[in-house]
Amino acid sequence: MLRQLTAGDKTAKQLKDKLLDKECPEEIADEVIERYAEINLVDDQRFAKSWVVTRARSRGLARGAIKHELRSKGVDDELAAEALEQIDDEAEEQRARELVRAKLRPESMGVDRDRSLRRLVGMLGRKGYNGGMAFKVAREEWEERFGSEI
Template sequence: MPAGSTSRTIASFSEQPAKPGSIEELRAAMEQIVAAPAPAKPSKQERREAREAREARKAARQAGEPEELSDDQWREKARGILLRQLTASDKTAKQLKDKLLENECPEDIADEVIDRYAEINLVDDERFAKSWVVARARSRGLARGAIKRELRTKGVDDELAAEALEQIDDEAEEQRARELVRAKLRPESMGADRDKALRRLVGMLGRKGYNGGMAFKVAREEWEERFGNRY
């Protein structure tokens, strides 16, 4: 496809799916999970026991011992960790589970809390994948192959990844490759050696996941469109 042709571009991809909203919205969603009557005011004895338990946990942490919490305490801690993670940015179930396990949360409780969050759409791998594809294609100019590898490392199922990648067709991918090449076609930085310049352009596209055949075709056509036979 020669330079200047119109094609579907990254900007015409579908809008990114909605992500978890503000911290207030996340907290409101959490209330669906943990809603319960306010507990009675603790007695003096209960307050003393709670203080001693906190001090014991602190001492255990300082000594490098694993934290001993009840299942309910782990659930509360896990919800807090997930709230902070999702407030920062959307995450996959695998990313969230990895974070909980990193904090020594029992695996069964990690799975339970994440599943509950998924039920109220705070965790949604399909939404994440669609959003990730659009963002990485637009901001980094990545091809489908590179984006697919990234999604796999984040724990997105191959079938969900394939559906998300349908947002980029062959025409849009080639157009993005041409845009990347045009941005690099500056004689003062590329030099006068055509073959060396083409190898650099093909290498740049390859690192972004474009296949070799298409990368060479685009690099050669864009070079000839810009410079003809002057180099």
């Protein structure tokens, strides 16, 4: 377990799964996880807050996608919601705009507006942004970059 934690924070569920994979009895795994939590080596709340910041910044993921990742790592919904409060609507929209601007750099994106918008909205959708925001941001940024008359 210490080797697992050396690589980075893990949730209690992730560590328990590792112990169970190594055929550790479940009762012992629970005791070990509980002890690690007591000495602050395992803290799902700390993990969730760190995960939210990292994934939003490095991958540009929206709250929905991050929430899904946290759930898959065993973070309960209440802790996930608390951690996701670090990202507000304004910050999420700003990150979406940055992602779209990065994709709009080539001139070829200005040739076919509809195709470009579909690609941009799809990219944002895969990162967890809702359709309404994705389309609004993609359209506004495309028009700012290439003008509305193309």
